[in-house]
Amino acid sequence: MSTGQWWREGVFYQVYVPSFQDGDADGFGDLRGVERRLDYIAALGVTAIWLSPVYASPLLDFGYDVSGYTEIGAPFGDLATFDRVVRGAHARGLRVVLDYVPQHTSSEHPWFRDALSGRDSAHRDWYLWHDPKPGGGPPNNWASAFGGPSWTFHEPTGQYYYHAHLPEQPSLNWRNPDVQQAMFDVMRFWLDRGVDGFRVDAVWRLIKDARLRDNPMDDGGESFEIGGAAAHTTVRQVQKYTADQPELPGLLAKMHTVAEEYDDRMLMGELHLKLERVAALGERGLDIAMNFSLIDAPWNGVDLADLIRRYHAALPSRSHPNWVLSNHDRSRLASRIGAERVPGALALLLTLQGTPTLYYGDELGLPDAPVDSAHARDCAELRAPGLGLGRDPQRMPMPWCEKPAHAGFCADDVEPWLPIPAWAGRFSVERQERDPRSVLRLVKELLTLRRELAALRQGGTTVLSAHPDHLTYLRGDGEDSVLVAVNLSDHDQTIEFDGSRSTRWSSHSTERDRLTGTVTLAPFEARLLVGDAQRTFT
Template sequence: MTGQWWREGVFYQVYVPSFQDGDGDGFGDLWGVERRLDYIAALGVTAIWLSPVYASPLLDFGYDVSGYTEVGAPFGDLAVFDQLVRGAHDRGLRVVLDYVPQHTSSEHPWFRDALSGRDGAHRDWYIWHDPKPDGGPPNNWASAFGGSSWTFHEPTGQYYYHAHLPEQPSLNWRNPDVQQAMFDVMRFWLDRGVDGFRVDAVWRLIKDAQLRDNPMDDGGESFEIGGAAAHTTVRQVQKYTADQPELPGLLARMHTVTEEYDDRMLMGELHLKLERVAALGGRGLDLAMNFSLIDTPWNGLDLANLIQRYYAALPPGSHPNWVLSNHDRSRLASRIGPERVPGALALLLTLKGTPTLYYGDELGLPDAPVDGAHARDCAELRAPGLGLGRDPQRMPMPWREKPARAGFTPDDVESWLPIPSWAGRFSVESQELSPRSVLCLVKELLMLRRELAVLRRGDITVLSAHPDHLAYLRGDGEDAVLVAVNLSERHQSIAFSGTGRALWSSHATAGERDQQAGAIDLAPFEARLLAVT
């Protein structure tokens, strides 16, 4: 697929530390991803989105970068990265790399130089400010991981800003030298053959030049990422630390870097109000990531309202995106219940737009609780016992049914996060043998998506919305597909015009699919696709 391939593609998010251990140390790496390329290709997705694999102290498992043009030793090296890209391309897969431009690690050479003194060459590459007269931080800005986002550096007598951990100082994107250096980072990886970037924390890239205080949240919709540790101590509307007026122009300049290469793309992480996410699509970002499905109540009325609201907000030229899970939020099966997972995945893969599938969701994996002794995530370590840690949704991928480590790492090696005893029941090995497993259902849906242009390009019309069900039509005229999902434990009947030929069901086998006219009857929690004439 060429020419804006992401418009019809499907992204598969690989959280590298948890996908496959390739060198036997209990931690996922690029050797492991390369080993599983055939599995990813067989799913039927278009592109692999790799979590950060740069040099890093791993306080935030790659999102604290100490070297942008290096592969961190726990992940591999540049040679295996290049080999992985070649292997993916040979299988028709694109490779998208997580790009972390908002901050570096405090161990990055740029920040170490910035600490050397106020006249350091890289001092203005970060955001520094004098204390208030009482010695306190310059303003009230809060960190996403709790507490103030300002840390005092006593040797130079100033505070530096960090939107996340103190060990993740934020870059000053108002400095043209920072922009040039970070654009060169993009070119380094584009020259190595990556097909684009998922831009981390892009909504935070520019901060208010006057450093004005953020207003306190009044209980309404906040710009802050849901579930972040900041919510336990302070809730702020991110008025001056997110989505500043300069952001669209900066994104447009970032996009000109990808335009120097053929067929590359930018996908941006945006935790903003839905209408603002929609508006930023096409303004420097090829895909503005839409996380609204994660927080929407799982009933047909709320889902229909969300779908219609989102499409109505998209400006001309902006392409829709849908996300159901990721490495920051509780897994799909744990949020809505395992019985609803097939229907939810049917929605993800048939709504108009580009879906992003989180590794393990194709298995219906739930969260895996992690006790304090085994906690690894910085959000949990900074606020123990509050349930803010992201370890549960990062459980190592279960590949095999019987081994103690489920095929993720050798049985005599302790995995970086615990693998529960029940993991084998969800394993790839066990599900490949079951025609009605979540894995097989996802493969069938992705095959239909490839075969039917209407599922990739067709318009969408909501036909029926009820607390217990949702139905919509993709396309119109002679080429249309009806998608119907029962969200309840009761049978549902949904009326529609015309005749429908069954294409797929989460419940029925191929021999049980038949012609239907006038109404579609759904078993509890069933999802079904009909070709409608």
């Protein structure tokens, strides 16, 4: 078997397929659209495409409710198109990582339909069923990630079934060996088709407490729910018995064994847990344990420096670092910290040690797009209208062109699945390609530097400053090291360093000046400084 670990020096680009590119003129993104934009993705300089789910699905949760694991959903295309995407990506030097959804199926999946047929059905124990409490009611207090109870009563069979998310997303029983075998065979189906690995959805919820003990109530710091801290509007709980159970590492190890049957494949797991626990699970069956801590971090140098130090201190020797700034579940970077801070934040993401994941549109500095109730599509918003829990704003269709009615996402005479605001063209790929200091051009430059400078791919990390207004850290050591300095404030910052260095990259300037001892950063500027031996003037 090959021991290649391409993902260690890679950069993942998350494509939320419904919003990336409409390829068949129905206003909904699809695989044909992804195929059309492969040259753009390759030109960015990323290593791998992470595709959101494209399986057969009723689309209540836009692909995260799977009704057929080995089928492509009709709105996304077909298997032939999927195969072309994989071949086209590989031809361009890109890896393909597919979202794998093992925690739950759709209620329309044949397994669950059979489970509903009776207590003795073949697939009944493939899901979590339980009798009512004595006197009636759900078996415990477990709450859904989308609000409300996570148990739904099925009157014909007199039992409740468990769902960590929507009632239409019943959770699988991973204690059942038949479930494990079936889901491992799903992995093999896609690995046989050439995918290079999986992003494993909701993996921290994969198995639940066998004794069904009540979760303790939230203490203000332990609970994570989709959509942020406000998602539980009626009940907030510590996910003590519905997440990160003792059996989880063993299941992850089994899952990884399947990936090891193939050359150079990897597993990246979604984990919304304490930072130290995320770090630990990176050596327990996951090649990459996803680290979301930057999303909620206060945007100042003291807290960011502390976060970086804590994370690296917690990483076991065999764990690989990962950083995430945005994704399809959380508000976009530009809307969280402000447009002026985006270049510095992206410099941080793309120069920190480990494998970063870049959310589509962040390379444009795209903000959230407001979606009114009449156009809401996300199940979180539809279940609790007006509470601001919906994830539609961060899923705005990608703006490709400056002038067409729908910014090139779909034809002018087709209604996009989510509204595209009139201002979208200002952020478009077309417009930013013409601007030498656009966010898009800066991201391309940073990704080029990652490939050129070994310290950014392989070097260690030393935090040099912890000032509220700026952050400075060193990647690597010796003459090949790279000093990264980010001004987090709206006024000049002067930063001291040892020796003599030259500017290799700046978010604000194309000058390549030589500096000794200090550098003054303009408001919100980020710079990469290298030893004189690495100095270039290209």
